[in-house]
Amino acid sequence: MELKMFILVLGLLVGTSSPDMGTNHGKSPDSHNHGPQNQGNHTQSKKPFPVLSLGYDHVRLPFEISLWVLLASLMKLGFHLIPRLSSIVPESCLLIVVGLLVGGLIKLVGEIPPVLESKIFFLYLLPPIILDAGYFLPIRQFTENLGTILMFAVVGTLWNAFFVGGLLYGVCQLEGHRLVTVDLLSCLLFGSIISAVDPVAVLAVFEEIHINELLHILVFGESLLNDAVTVVLYHLFEEYSSVGSITVMDVFLGIVCFLVVSLGGIVVGAIYGILAAFTSRFTSHTRVIEPLFVFVYSYMAYLSAEVFHLSGIMALIACGAVMRPYVEANISHKSHTTIKYFLKMWSSVSDTLIFIFLGVSTVAGPHEWNWTFVMATLIFCLVARVLGVVGLTFVINKFRIIKLTSKDQFIIAYGGLRGAIAFSLVYLLKTEHFPMRNMFLTAIITVIFFTVFVQGMTIRPLVDLLAVKKKQETKRSINEEIHTQFLDHLLTGIEDICGHYGHHHWKDKLNRFNKKYVKKCLIAGERSKEPQLIAFYHKMEMKQAIELVESGGGAKLPSALPSTVSMQNIQPKKPPQDRALPQLSKAREEEIRKILRTNLQRTRQRLRSYNRHTLVADPYEDGWNELLIKRKKMMELEKKISQMNNYLTVPAPPPDSPTIARARLASDPQAWGLKSVTESIPTIKVDLASPQSPESVNVVDEFGKKGSQSKASKEEEGGLTMKVPSPTKQRKDKTADEDNDKEPQQRLMRCLSDPGPTAEEEDEDEAFLP
Amino acid sequence: KLRSPRVSIEQIKNLHNRFTYLTQDEDTLRREHLENISNLALNPIRRQIIEAFFDKRNMGEKEKGCLQEIGFEEFVTVLSFFRPPKPRTADEEMKNVKKEKLRFLFNMHDTDKDGIITLDEYRRVVEELLSSYETIGAETAKAISDAAMLEVASVTVGQMGPDEFYEGITFEQFMQILKDVEIETKMNIHFWNLDTRTMQCGK
Numbered sequence: 001m002e003l004k005m006f007i008l009v010l011g012l013l014v015g016t017s018s019p020d021m022g023t024n025h026g027k028s029p030d031s032h033n034h035g036p037q038n039q040g041n042h043t044q045s046k047k048p049f050p051v052l053s054l055g056y057d058h059v060r061l062p063f064e065i066s067l068w069v070l071l072a073s074l075m076k077l078g079f080h081l082i083p084r085l086s087s088i089v090p091e092s093c094l095l096i097v098v099g100l101l102v103g104g105l106i107k108l109v110g111e112i113p114p115v116l117e118s119k120i121f122f123l124y125l126l127p128p129i130i131l132d133a134g135y136f137l138p139i140r141q142f143t144e145n146l147g148t149i150l151m152f153a154v155v156g157t158l159w160n161a162f163f164v165g166g167l168l169y170g171v172c173q174l175e176g177h178r179l180v181t182v183d184l185l186s187c188l189l190f191g192s193i194i195s196a197v198d199p200v201a202v203l204a205v206f207e208e209i210h211i212n213e214l215l216h217i218l219v220f221g222e223s224l225l226n227d228a229v230t231v232v233l234y235h236l237f238e239e240y241s242s243v244g245s246i247t248v249m250d251v252f253l254g255i256v257c258f259l260v261v262s263l264g265g266i267v268v269g270a271i272y273g274i275l276a277a278f279t280s281r282f283t284s285h286t287r288v289i290e291p292l293f294v295f296v297y298s299y300m301a302y303l304s305a306e307v308f309h310l311s312g313i314m315a316l317i318a319c320g321a322v323m324r325p326y327v328e329a330n331i332s333h334k335s336h337t338t339i340k341y342f343l344k345m346w347s348s349v350s351d352t353l354i355f356i357f358l359g360v361s362t363v364a365g366p367h368e369w370n371w372t373f374v375m376a377t378l379i380f381c382l383v384a385r386v387l388g389v390v391g392l393t394f395v396i397n398k399f400r401i402i403k404l405t406s407k408d409q410f411i412i413a414y415g416g417l418r419g420a421i422a423f424s425l426v427y428l429l430k431t432e433h434f435p436m437r438n439m440f441l442t443a444i445i446t447v448i449f450f451t452v453f454v455q456g457m458t459i460r461p462l463v464d465l466l467a468v469k470k471k472q473e474t475k476r477s478i479n480e481e482i483h484t485q486f487l488d489h490l491l492t493g494i495e496d497i498c499g500h501y502g503h504h505h506w507k508d509k510l511n512r513f514n515k516k517y518v519k520k521c522l523i524a525g526e527r528s529k530e531p532q533l534i535a536f537y538h539k540m541e542m543k544q545a546i547e548l549v550e551s552g553g554g555a556k557l558p559s560a561l562p563s564t565v566s567m568q569n570i571q572p573k574k575p576p577q578d579r580a581l582p583q584l585s586k587a588r589e590e591e592i593r594k595i596l597r598t599n600l601q602r603t604r605q606r607l608r609s610y611n612r613h614t615l616v617a618d619p620y621e622d623g624w625n626e627l628l629i630k631r632k633k634m635m636e637l638e639k640k641i642s643q644m645n646n647y648l649t650v651p652a653p654p655p656d657s658p659t660i661a662r663a664r665l666a667s668d669p670q671a672w673g674l675k676s677v678t679e680s681i682p683t684i685k686v687d688l689a690s691p692q693s694p695e696s697v698n699v700v701d702e703f704g705k706k707g708s709q710s711k712a713s714k715e716e717e718g719g720l721t722m723k724v725p726s727p728t729k730q731r732k733d734k735t736a737d738e739d740n741d742k743e744p745q746q747r748l749m750r751c752l753s754d755p756g757p758t759a760e761e762e763d764e765d766e767a768f769l770p
Numbered sequence: 771k772l773r774s775p776r777v778s779i780e781q782i783k784n785l786h787n788r789f790t791y792l793t794q795d796e797d798t799l800r801r802e803h804l805e806n807i808s809n810l811a812l813n814p815i816r817r818q819i820i821e822a823f824f825d826k827r828n829m830g831e832k833e834k835g836c837l838q839e840i841g842f843e844e845f846v847t848v849l850s851f852f853r854p855p856k857p858r859t860a861d862e863e864m865k866n867v868k869k870e871k872l873r874f875l876f877n878m879h880d881t882d883k884d885g886i887i888t889l890d891e892y893r894r895v896v897e898e899l900l901s902s903y904e905t906i907g908a909e910t911a912k913a914i915s916d917a918a919m920l921e922v923a924s925v926t927v928g929q930m931g932p933d934e935f936y937e938g939i940t941f942e943q944f945m946q947i948l949k950d951v952e953i954e955t956k957m958n959i960h961f962w963n964l965d966t967r968t969m970q971c972g973k
Contacts, residue, residue, distance in 0.1 A: 401854040402955045472950065478918045479947050483875070485899055486815065487956060490878075493819040494852055494959055496809040499788050502959065505809075512812070531900055537914050 071102070072352035090456045092204040092355050096449070099359015106360070113364040116357035118424040122306075125354050126421070128346035129200055130313050131298050133224065134320030135343060141217045142321075143507075148396050148404075149218060152412070153225035156388045157195050161233055163384040164377070165191025171376045182436050185237055185246070190440050192233035193426055194381060194447060198419030199223040199313070201448075204351055205417060205456045212469040215408060219415040227313035228262035234425060235309065238433075265311035269318025272301035276319070277326035277522040284524060290335035291342060294327060326522040329535075333542070354420045361423070362445050368438040377443045378450060381418075389413040407466050414459055417451040418444075481536050785849065789842050798839040799823070814902045818878050818895075823848050827877045834883045854958035868954040869945065875953070876944050886938035889919050922947050 056063075075098050079086050085094070106113040142149070165188035172182045202223045206216055236254045240246050276297035283290045298319045305315035328336060389412050397403045404412075426444050431437045463470075492508040495501070792803050804810065804820045813819065822828060824837045828848055837844070851874045855867045879887045879895055893915040900911055923936045926943040939947075 401958050477921055477947070478914065479921055480951055482896060482899065482914070482918055483948055483951060486875075486895065487951075487953075489813055489815045489899070490819060490875075491852070491957070491959060493810055493813045493816060494849070496807055496813070497792075497804060497819075498785070498849065498959065499791070500959065504959075531902075533896075533899060533914065534910060537917070 068353065068356075069349060072349060072356055075356070076348070076352055088457070090205050090208055090452075090460075091352075092201065093453050093456055095352055095355035096359040096362075096452065099356040099361075100363060101359075102356065103360035103363030107363055113360045114357075115361045115364050116354070116420070116424065116427070118428045121354070121357075121420065121424045122312075123303075125350045126200070127299060127302050127312075127316060128343065128350045129203065130224070130302075130316045131295075131320055132343040132347035133199065133203065133220070134317035135294075135298075135324055135339070137317065137321050138213065138217060139321060141213055142221055144503075145214065145217055145221065148400065149221035149225060151392055151396055152218065152222040152389075154229055156222065156392055157192075157197075157226040157229040158233075159388045159391075160195030160381075160384045161188065161192035161229075163191070163387070164195055164380045165189070167380050168373070168376060171372065175372050185240060186434060186436060189234065189237035189429075189434075190377075190426075190443075192230060192237060193422050193440075194377065194418060194444055195384070196226050196230040196418070196422060197223040197416045198421050200351060200354060200421070201417035201419030201452055201456075202415060204355070205452075205459060206415065209460050209463050210471045211411065211463060212471055214402070215411050215415075215468070216471070218408075219412055224313060224317055225262075228258060228265065228311040230421075230425075231309070231311050232258040232261055238429070261309070261311050262314055264308065265305045265314035266318040268305045268308075268310060269301045269315035269320075270322045272297045272304070272315075273319040273322030274522070276323040277330075280323075280327045280330040281522060281524040283331065287332045287335055290331045291338045294323065294339050295342070297323070326519070329523045358420055358423060358445075358448065361427075362449075365427075365441055365445070366438045367442045367445075368436075369442055370439050373439055374443045374446050378447055381447055385416045386413045389416075407468055410466070411459075411463070411468055414455055414462065417455060418448050419452070420448075423448060478537060478540060481533060485533060782846070785846055786842060789845055798841055799845060800839045812902075814900075815895075815898050818881075818898070821881070822874070822878050825877055827883065828874060849959075852957060852959040855954055864954055871953045871957045872945050872948060873941065875948075875957075876941050886940055887944070888938040889915065892919055892939070 072095075075095060076091070079091060079094050103113045165184075168191060169182070169184045169187040172187065197219070199220065202220055206219065232254060236246075236250070236257070240250060276293055279293050279297070280290060283293070298316060301315045301319040302312045305312040331339075389409050393404050393409050393412075422444050423441075426437070426440050429437045429440070434440070488504065488508070492504040495505045789799065792807070793799050794803070801820055801824065804823065805816075810816050810819070821836070823845070824840060826833055826835045826837060828851070829837075829844055830847065851871060855864055876887070877883075879891055881891055881894070882888075893912055896915040896918070897908070897911040919936075919939070922939050922943060926939075926946050927936065
């Protein structure tokens with residue numbers, strides 16, 4: 001099925017890229033599809049009215065673009081449907097192959113395949129990928145390793161550029177006849193283009209191998225930050241290669257230019273980021289366009305930086321990283337999801353298109369193959385990368401607390417993939433200034449193919465072979481969050497005691513500045529005063545609530561640890577009170593039974609509300625244990641009360657998430673407690689303040705009474721049948737049919753022994769929505 | 771009685787200078803000296819940090835209790851908890867390092883020195899963390915600490931009958947819940963790695 005679609009789309013593409021199609025007009029040159037209006041076409045002979053005509057030209061461009069996008073997306077779909085392919089070959093490789101095929105097909109038809117134009121690449125295809133990376137950049141790891149990343153990005157790229165450029169020049173001179181015309185500056189230019197690690201390729205490959213966060217951020221951060229270096233070197237060498245020489249002054253200016261380019265880019269990005277954050281403060285009434293601000297401001301940051309030839313990538317990263325904490329505090333949850341998914345979607349499409357076009361351009365582009373040059377380039381690139389990484393790590397490890405091991409170094413070196421940015425930069429070179437441009441192009445494509453195919457395919461088995469630490473998928477728990485914050489403050493305090501103005505000291509100062517001034521400006525309303533811990537806690541609860549709703553409200557959450565711990569296990573207890581059951585007169589029993597019945601009815605209809613202030617563990621297991629004990633007590637009661645009907649029906653609470661569990665406890669923390677029965681039983685009151693409220697009813701009685709409700713009461717309650725869950729020991733026998741019975745009732749069940757609404761419960765109902 | 775002989779002379783000298791600066795040339799350090807540090811006043815958990823310096827449990831002694839004043843040796847002992855592990859440390863030794871650091875943290879929370887972090891003690895920790903935000907009420911801190919405590923209990927103990935009472939977090943449980951935080955790499959002060967001349971770049 002996919003194959004058929006693929007062929008169809010291919011056919012369309014091939015067809016549309018041939019210019020002949022454009023001339024298949026209808027009768028009149030400016031016919032529209034909806035209603036031909038033959039204004040300028042008065043001829044003597046009357047032509048029949050064109051019912052259906054073809055006017056392809058004016059939709060040509062969007063039509064072709066859409067077809068390409070469609071092709072890219074269908075390819076992506078197709079790959080994942082073939083089970084084993086996507087686990088062996090990374091997607092980028094497959095896409096390049098597809099591009100090659102498409103390019104080949106187009107060439108076969110006799111047309112010129114479209115090439116990845118640099119303008120399209122830099123203005124439309126690259127920004128979404130970079131914005132996606134920048135917006136979701138893990139700031140904490142990034143800043144912790146900033147020094148290392150900068151070293152690799154700046155010094156590493158410089159080393160690579162000069163090493164490759166210089167050695168290539170030497171090879172060219174040695175080789176003689178054809179290559180001797182390549183001068184030093186061209187070689188250096190070529191070296192600087194090819195030495196930059198490409199973020200697109202790195203993302204594409206690293207995303208699939210789930211490597212640990214440190215390595216990921218090192219390689220990825222390097223690929224982002226080396227853009228400034230590349231930009232400066234590129235412009236420097238391009239400018240002066242026509243002149244033919246460089247003076248020391250130029251080098252000095254180059255360094256200044258580098259600082260301007262990188263810092264300027266960051267400043268531009270930060271300004272736009274702050275603007276975006278500020279704008280988002282006022283969007284509470286127009287939630288729908290919130291994502292638009294994020295996208296447009298970021299794109300403007302990129303374009304503004306490009307206007308001044310600053311580093312657009314760094315501007316984009318800075319913009320995304322700066323605006324994110326404030327924007328996320330201001331926008332609605334749906335907008336947040338929208339932003340996330342739009343960014344992922346765009347970057348995915350861009351990524352796919354880039355690789356396909358790489359393939360197509362390979363078929364198309366003018367090539368000039370020169371064995372010496374290409375092979376030399378390849379070897380020098382690899383060698384330079386390895387030497388650079390090893391050398392730099394040696395220096396960096398002197399300053400790092402967590403040293404980089406040789407395994408880490410290998411992955412960093414191996415992960416230095418080249419990609420489409422290099423290709424586009426070479427493509428921008430004009431043949432007049434650079435007669436060897438085609439040779440450069442061929443060499444770059446070879447290197448790109450090599451890195452993407454060979455390194456991309458083998459990195460996954462190598463990672464497994466070397467047992468490199470993988471990314472841990474653990475969810476962040478509230479304990480970890482508390483202790484991470486605690487550690488931050490502790491380390492800051494120790495630094496203050498030592499009198500050492502280190503990393504933590506400055507981070508703390510920045511946080512304080514942020515809290516005092518920046519947050520007030522950029523975050524709307526009360527959220528500006530919310531400490532991080534509370535925000536985290538809310539987010540966690542929200543997530544659990546959503547999970548609960550999505551799972552249908554009743555199903556057991558797979559991640560929940562079966563635990564019977566509940567709040568009462570934690571609350572400090574008063575010494576256990578006397579649990580003896582008093583003797584009750586028959587009349588009294590009747591009264592109690594009636595009260596219990598009415599309360600139970602009422603509570604069954606209430607849906608538990610969420611309350612973030614009280615907590616409960618999984619009530620399902622809780623319920624089982626409780627009921628086990630209660631059953632024992634019930635047996636005793638049975639002896640006193642005649643004609644006990646054991647089919648009572650206690651609605652077993654569904655095994656639900658901690659939040660719902662929490663919610664339940666909200667109304668009844670003492671439900672699970674065995675309390676002493678006093679004379680003043682009739683009301684079942686929940687008193688949250690004191691865990692052992694002497695007024696709370698002995699729930700056992702409740703069950704006991706319910707047990708004594710005969711079938712009559714069951715009918716009364718409209719046929720809600722609930723079964724007594726059998727004690728856990730005997731559960732195995734009955735589990736089968738009870739589970740079946742419980743299924744349909746789970747939705748009703750939130751109210752095991754909810755003793756009834758009290759004033760406090762009403763409060764809790766409101767407390768949830770912030 | 772230094773905990774480990776791996777400290778260099780240069781570092782000791784720097785620390786001694788700092789010690790004399792803090793105590794204003796006296797022989798022993800008291801709580802007031804630490805409280806006088808202006809930057810520390812802004813720290814929400816300063817009390818616990820200061821207490822940690824005077825806690826006998828951190829000095830490697832088996833006895834419990836507080837000291838009223840400490841000498842230079844104890845000062846360095848406490849600070850040596852923040853020393854980063856050597857790069858080629860074996861796994862076993864790394865585990866010990868981690869355990870020691872976690873023990874220090876545990877002692878900071880366990881203010882009544884009974885070896886268990888009770889709910890109240892944990893609640894106080896959370897309250898102090900949030901103390902710099904004036905608008906946060908006590909119930910929120912209670913809620914968070916309750917949630918955290920519940921989580922610890924659920925993860926470490928698992929099944930608990932309704933009658934059982936979870937006393938508090940023991941040291942083993944503490945280690946268990948924080949095993950993913952990588953204390954041995956995070957709880958370090960760079961101070962130990964440098965002399966004052968070299969530049970720091972990253973952690």
